Amino acid sequence: KAGVTQTPRYLIKTRGQQVTLSCSPISGHRSVSWYQQTPGQGLQFLFEYFSETQRNKGNFPGRFSGRQFSNSRSEMNVSTLELGDSALYLCASRLGVGAQETQYFGPGTRLLVL
Amino acid sequence: DQQVKQNSPSLSVQEGRISILNCDYTNSMFDYFLWYKKYPAEGPTFLISISSIKDKNEDGRFTVFLNKSAKHLSLHIVPSQPGDSAVYFCAARPIYSGAGSYQLTFGKGTKLSVIP
Numbered sequence: 237k238a239g240v241t242q243t244p245r246y247l248i249k250t251r252g253q254q255v256t257l258s259c260s261p262i263s264g265h266r267s268v269s270w271y272q273q274t275p276g277q278g279l280q281f282l283f284e285y286f287s288e289t290q291r292n293k294g295n296f297p298g299r300f301s302g303r304q305f306s307n308s309r310s311e312m313n314v315s316t317l318e319l320g321d322s323a324l325y326l327c328a329s330r331l332g333v334g335a336q337e338t339q340y341f342g343p344g345t346r347l348l349v350l
Numbered sequence: 351d352q353q354v355k356q357n358s359p360s361l362s363v364q365e366g367r368i369s370i371l372n373c374d375y376t377n378s379m380f381d382y383f384l385w386y387k388k389y390p391a392e393g394p395t396f397l398i399s400i401s402s403i404k405d406k407n408e409d410g411r412f413t414v415f416l417n418k419s420a421k422h423l424s425l426h427i428v429p430s431q432p433g434d435s436a437v438y439f440c441a442a443r444p445i446y447s448g449a450g451s452y453q454l455t456f457g458k459g460t461k462l463s464v465i466p
Contacts, residue, residue: 240393267452278458279394279439292453326393330452336382336401339454341393 238263240329240342248348254315257345261308261329267291268310269339270302273324282325285310286332314347322349353377354442356457365466369427373440373457376421380442384454385414385425388437397438398425430464437461 241260249255261268270282281294285304302312308329314321324346328339355374363369371385381402386394400407400414400423407414413426427434440457 242393269452269454271454271456279441279454279456281453281455284452294453328393328454332452336399337452338384338396338399339452340396341386343391343393346391 240327240340242325242327242342242345244345245343246346246348248350249317250350251317251319253317254313255317255347257312257314257325257327257347259310259312259327259329259342261310261327262340265329265331265340266308267330267332268304268308269328269330270310270312271326271328272296273326273344274322279326282312317349319349322347351376352458353380354440354455354457356438356440356460358460359458360461360463362463362465363430365432365464366429369425369430369434369462369464371425371427371438371440371460371462373423373425374421375423375442377442377444377455378421379444380455381445382443383414383416383423384441384443385412386439386441387434388439388459394439427462430462432464432466435462435464 267286269284273279283293284291288304304310324344326344328341330337330339384399385397388394416423437459441454
C-alpha cells in the first residue's frame with residue numbers, strides 16, 4: 237500500500253505571497269492532519285480533516301487554512317506569507333474510525349519564505 | 351506551556367548498548383502515547399505506541415514503558431544499532447470521544463547518535 241504523499245517537496249516563496257500544499261493520504265484513510273515543524277517549536281498541530289470537515293484547529297492565525305476533498309485528499313493554504321512561516325509542513329493520515337489509531341506521516345513539504 | 355517534554359536534546363550510545371529516551375507529560379487527559387523516529391528530510395516514522403491502560407509494550411528491539419503516576423514514559427532500544435541514529439519524538443493524544451478530533455502533542459525530540 238502506498239504511503240502518504242505530499243507535493244511539492246520543496247518550495248520557495250517571497251513574503252506576501254500565498255502557497256498551497258497538497259497531501260494524498262494512505263488509501264482508505266479518511267482523516268488527514270497537518271503539522272508544522274520548525275527548529276524552535278518542534279512539531280505543532282495545525283488542523284485535522286475528516287470526511288471533508290475540519291474537526292480541530294491548532295493555535296495558528298487565520299492565514300493558515302485547509303480543506304479536504306471527497307477522495308480524502310487534502311490541501312493546506314497559507315496566505316500573506318511571512319518569514320516565520322518557513323518550516324517543514326507535514327501531513328499525516330489515519331483510518332479515522334478507531335479510538336487508538338496510529339497516524340502515518342508523509343515526507344513533508346519544505347517551505348522557504350524569502 | 352509545553353505539555354510533552356523531552357528534556358534531553360541529544361543522547362550518544364555505543365553500538366550494542368541500551369538507549370533510553372525519556373519523555374514527561376503534564377496533561378492528565380493524555381491516554382495514548384506514541385514514539386516516532388525521524389531522519390533528516392523525511393517525515394516521522396511510527397515506532398511504537400502504548401495505551402494508558404498498560405505499563406509496557408514491546409516490539410522487537412523497542413520497548414515503551416509508561417508510569418502514569420509519574421506522568422513519564424521511556425523508550426528502550428536494545429541493542430542499539432548505528433541505523434537507529436535519528437531524532438526521536440514522543441507524542442501524546444488526549445482521551446478520544448467518538449467523533450472527536452485526534453490531535454497529537456509532540457515533544458521537541460531527542461537526537462540519538464549510536465556510535466559504532
